[in-house]
Amino acid sequence: xxxxxxxxxxxxxRPESSTGLPLxxxxxxxxxxxxxxxxxxxxxxxxxxxxVHIEPANNIDSWRSYTPLLxxxxxxxxxxxxxxxxxxxxxxxxxxxxxxxxxxxxxxxGKEAFADLIAKSDGLITNFTPGxxxxxxxSNEELWKIKSDLCIVEMPAYGNSGVMxxxxxxxxxxxxxxxxxxIIGYGDGRPVSTGPAYLDPIGAFNGSAAMLTALLHRQRxxxxxxVEMPQVxxxxxxxxxxxxxxxxxxxxxxxxxxxxxxxxxxxVFPCIGADEWVAIDVxxxxxxxxLCRVIGNGAMASDPRFATAAQRARHQDQLAEPIAxxxxxxDKHDAARQLQDAGVPAAAxxxxxxxxxxxxxxxxxxxxxxxxxxxxxxxxxxxxxxxxKTPVPHRRAAPCLGEHNHYxxxxxxxxxxxxxxxxxxxxxxxxxxxx
Amino acid sequence: MSESSQHxxxxxRVLDLSESVAxxxxxxxxxxxxxxxxxxxxxxxxxxxxxxxxxxxxxxxxVLFFHLNLNKSSVVVDQASQSGSALLAELAKAADVxxxxxxxxxxxxxxxxxxxxxxxxxxxxxxxxxxxxxxxxMIYQAMSGSMTHxxxxxxxxxxxxxxxxxxxxGVAAYSSILSALMVRERTGVAQDVAIDIAHTASxxxxxxxxxxxYNGTFEERGMRGQPLVEVTTADGWIAIWIRANQFVPTCEAxxAPELATDPRFATDAARKExxxxxIAEVQKRVADRKGSxxxxxxxxxxxxxxxxxxxxxxxxxxEHLKVRDFWxxxxxxxxxxxxxxxxxxxxxxPRRVPTAAPAPGEARNGGGR
Numbered sequence: 001x002x003x004x005x006x007x008x009x010x011x012x013x014r015p016e017s018s019t020g021l022p023l024x025x026x027x028x029x030x031x032x033x034x035x036x037x038x039x040x041x042x043x044x045x046x047x048x049x050x051x052v053h054i055e056p057a058n059n060i061d062s063w064r065s066y067t068p069l070l071x072x073x074x075x076x077x078x079x080x081x082x083x084x085x086x087x088x089x090x091x092x093x094x095x096x097x098x099x100x101x102x103x104x105x106x107x108x109x110g111k112e113a114f115a116d117l118i119a120k121s122d123g124l125i126t127n128f129t130p131g132x133x134x135x136x137x138x139s140n141e142e143l144w145k146i147k148s149d150l151c152i153v154e155m156p157a158y159g160n161s162g163v164m165x166x167x168x169x170x171x172x173x174x175x176x177x178x179x180x181x182x183i184i185g186y187g188d189g190r191p192v193s194t195g196p197a198y199l200d201p202i203g204a205f206n207g208s209a210a211m212l213t214a215l216l217h218r219q220r221x222x223x224x225x226x227v228e229m230p231q232v233x234x235x236x237x238x239x240x241x242x243x244x245x246x247x248x249x250x251x252x253x254x255x256x257x258x259x260x261x262x263x264x265x266x267x268v269f270p271c272i273g274a275d276e277w278v279a280i281d282v283x284x285x286x287x288x289x290x291l292c293r294v295i296g297n298g299a300m301a302s303d304p305r306f307a308t309a310a311q312r313a314r315h316q317d318q319l320a321e322p323i324a325x326x327x328x329x330x331d332k333h334d335a336a337r338q339l340q341d342a343g344v345p346a347a348a349x350x351x352x353x354x355x356x357x358x359x360x361x362x363x364x365x366x367x368x369x370x371x372x373x374x375x376x377x378x379x380x381x382x383x384x385x386x387x388x389k390t391p392v393p394h395r396r397a398a399p400c401l402g403e404h405n406h407y408x409x410x411x412x413x414x415x416x417x418x419x420x421x422x423x424x425x426x427x428x429x430x431x432x433x434x435x
Numbered sequence: 436m437s438e439s440s441q442h443x444x445x446x447x448r449v450l451d452l453s454e455s456v457a458x459x460x461x462x463x464x465x466x467x468x469x470x471x472x473x474x475x476x477x478x479x480x481x482x483x484x485x486x487x488x489x490x491x492x493x494x495x496x497x498v499l500f501f502h503l504n505l506n507k508s509s510v511v512v513d514q515a516s517q518s519g520s521a522l523l524a525e526l527a528k529a530a531d532v533x534x535x536x537x538x539x540x541x542x543x544x545x546x547x548x549x550x551x552x553x554x555x556x557x558x559x560x561x562x563x564x565x566x567x568x569x570x571x572x573m574i575y576q577a578m579s580g581s582m583t584h585x586x587x588x589x590x591x592x593x594x595x596x597x598x599x600x601x602x603x604x605g606v607a608a609y610s611s612i613l614s615a616l617m618v619r620e621r622t623g624v625a626q627d628v629a630i631d632i633a634h635t636a637s638x639x640x641x642x643x644x645x646x647x648x649y650n651g652t653f654e655e656r657g658m659r660g661q662p663l664v665e666v667t668t669a670d671g672w673i674a675i676w677i678r679a680n681q682f683v684p685t686c687e688a689x690x691a692p693e694l695a696t697d698p699r700f701a702t703d704a705a706r707k708e709x710x711x712x713x714i715a716e717v718q719k720r721v722a723d724r725k726g727s728x729x730x731x732x733x734x735x736x737x738x739x740x741x742x743x744x745x746x747x748x749x750x751x752x753x754e755h756l757k758v759r760d761f762w763x764x765x766x767x768x769x770x771x772x773x774x775x776x777x778x779x780x781x782x783x784x785p786r787r788v789p790t791a792a793p794a795p796g797e798a799r800n801g802g803g804r
Contacts, residue, residue, distance in 0.1 A: 022614035047614055076649045089649050093642030140782075153779075162755040167734045172663050173741035176674045182745045183596040184585065191672050191743050192593055193663065195584025195656060196641030202599070205606040205639075210779040212613040213468055217443040217784050219617055225783035233761060234778045236749070237460075238602040241499040245488050247750020247762070247773050248498075253488070258573060258594050262487070266573065268591045275656070277592060279577035345569040347577040349592055352647035352654075355580045355637060363563035364634050367644065378648040384607050384634040389626040390618060 021048025037127025039204030045097035056104035057430035063090035095398035102402030107428035127155040149224035151214035159230035171197030187256040203231035264312040271332035277349040295326040372397035402431035442469025443784040447531040458556040459503040460605030466506035509793035575600035579636035588657035600636035668726035672743035684736040
């Protein structure tokens with residue numbers, strides 16, 4: 001060792017590598033922020049890849065960031081603490097199983113370190129606006145000069161061409177463009193955007209699927225490629241049948257709360273407690289008869305106004321009343337269970353605590369206790385992948401900012417301690433963000 | 436180059452026995468990226484042929500079936516009969532992948548072909564305490580933890596239209612199958628994989644549950660204090676997301692610089708307190724303007740804004756999608772029909788040009804494999 005190496009504030013750890021998972025042995029570099037991109041990387045990490053999330057200290061992942069409107073609910077014990085960027089529920093939910101490399105590509109030696117990492121990567125995933133990689137000097141062609149078989153997945157909002165190419169976007173605005181917001185509402189003509197920004201996880205599932213497609217082709221042929229995954233176009237598939245019909249006829253779907261024009265009841269009904277509901281969806285006559293049995297209303301079962309789905313749909317207000325009278329005296333979970341046991345599609349409308357307590361989700365180990373050095377031991381929500389022979393449990397909590405700088409530089413890229421110290425001295429890798 | 440090597444998945448054959456939106460969308464994606472997919476239908480026809488929306492009033496032409504089954508061929512198999520059982524075994528011998536519903540006799544496929552990757556796609560899985568529960572979109576959305584956040588504080592929660600949880604489960608099943616194929620390519624070992632739609636829907640929810648684990652707090656519907664402004668213009672709704680550091684440019688781009696210095700909105704805290712009043716001010720200023728012009732001006736200042744497009748606009752009016760050649764034309768017996776473009780665009784192994792969904796028992800029409 002040539003000189004004394006000063007360690008950065010975040011303690012540096014060396015991760016155990018995965019073995020026997022579908023993507024064991026693959027390394028994915030991730031230049032992403034917020035939800036869709038990081039969740040795509042989380043999926044690949046869960047499947048076994050070593051995923052390196054690059055997040056410079058002067059421009060940290062926005063889901064680590066301090067947001068005045070949201071504080072303090074997003075932190076353990078509602079305390080941000082000294083290093084709140086390591087304690088943010090948003091970031092820590094989407095970066096399990098990953099490594100954090102707080103590399104600033106614009107600082108001295110940053111581009112070189114990035115190129116070195118690309119040379120050791122199988123895939124690169126980004127969710128910034130188009131052209132970001134090129135502006136940094138890493139066009140596809142440049143990247144392939146460094147690593148000829150690199151699989152590059154870009155997740156732009158609207159695509160790499162077209163008039164909206166350069167538009168900035170977030171989940172809540174992308175869902176408006178995808179046609180989803182316009183078909184949700186209370187029937188008063190006002191569209192309702194989803195509370196939790198539904199476009200992001202859709203983008204994540206599609207972005208990771210795009211990377212897997214490219215990696216599978218590469219495994220067979222040795223050929224890398226570029227994949228453009230526009231989040232809006234991928235999301236449009238999910239309501240494709242409605243978009244096609246509207247394109248063909250010029251008519252838009254009828255929007256009327258939770259109600260459907262051709263089946264009833266299809267709605268939520270109040271239960272015991274404040275803002276507690278049970279969702280009930282009856283399509284067939286058999287389900288209708290079962291519902292009437294459960295709520296003990298024989299008169300309704302034989303009422304000709306409710307005899308067929310079409311008639312029930314025409315008399316929704318009349319049939320809602322007795323169902324609401326029944327549900328209002330019941331716990332939402334009991335109501336749902338009773339209905340499902342009788343063959344009626346129903347579910348409690350879950351809140352966060354219901355997710356943690358759900359027997360079905362717990363049987364799937366959906367909420368897993370993971371220890372985070374600065375946020376503590378908490379229940380992290382997982383992913384739906386289940387493999388018979390290569391199970392994919394979450395392995396570790398989200399990394400602290402820059403937690404794996406030394407591992408990546410020394411163990412992956414073969415840098416000396418002196419070289420690492422130089423990068424730290426130049427501010428190229430830091431573990432404390434700008435204020 | 437033969438077509439099979441132009442497409443990433445040109446080397447696999449798939450049996451779509453799924454009989455569900457999720458399973459059929461999974462197989463649609465496999466077909467799109469090159470797999471040869473056979474939709475195995477019962478003599479009564481696939482269940483999705485009878486699911487809406489329909490193209491005609493008598494429910495004979497399901498747009499849902501059309502969208503889910505482009506690029507596939509169809510074989511009618513009566514699995515209960517001896518000849519049907521033999522035909523299925525014959526099909527399975529050549530299959531790399533089979534997508535099946537819960538309760539399907541997987542051993543039968545496994546006996547016919549030990550190298551087949553079998554993917555079970557189902558509402559709540561084949562085991563666990565809710566395996567007998569019935570699932571539909573609203574049921575998945577309700578249990579996912581997402582639905583409670585959709586809508587107004589003083590109104591019931593909204594599920595959202597369509598079958599989005601099922602579709603996303605289809606994408607997850609696609610990824611599971613590709614992962615298992617990568618393992619099989621390396622080790623020669625095939626395995627079964629499974630995706631539950633309810634499980635997928637839960638994984639799509641904003642991290643409210645981790646927040647609850649962190650500190651026991653809830654978010655309430657319509658009370659998140661999101662900086663999202665939704666207002667109506669002369670030709671439709673628009674949405675503006677106001678980042679804390681972009682309040683001044685937002686007001687300027689709206690032609691209302693005075694709002695930036697209005698004491699009701701001048702600080703983060705004041706703005707949060709008076710957000711409904713701010714929305715009302717914005718509404719007044721955009722009511723008679725063209726939505727796309729307002730959005731263009733905002734985007735010129737890098738403000739996150741968008742038009743709220745109706746489905747009919749996306750198919751007919753949106754210039755961006757035209758420039759990108761997003762909509763595609765599929766030749767059918769009834770003439771050309773519209774189909775959506777690709778989920779993602781691959782530079783070396785592009786998606787297939789779509790061919791029409793099959794009639795029962797019909798081979799895939801159009802250009803070969």
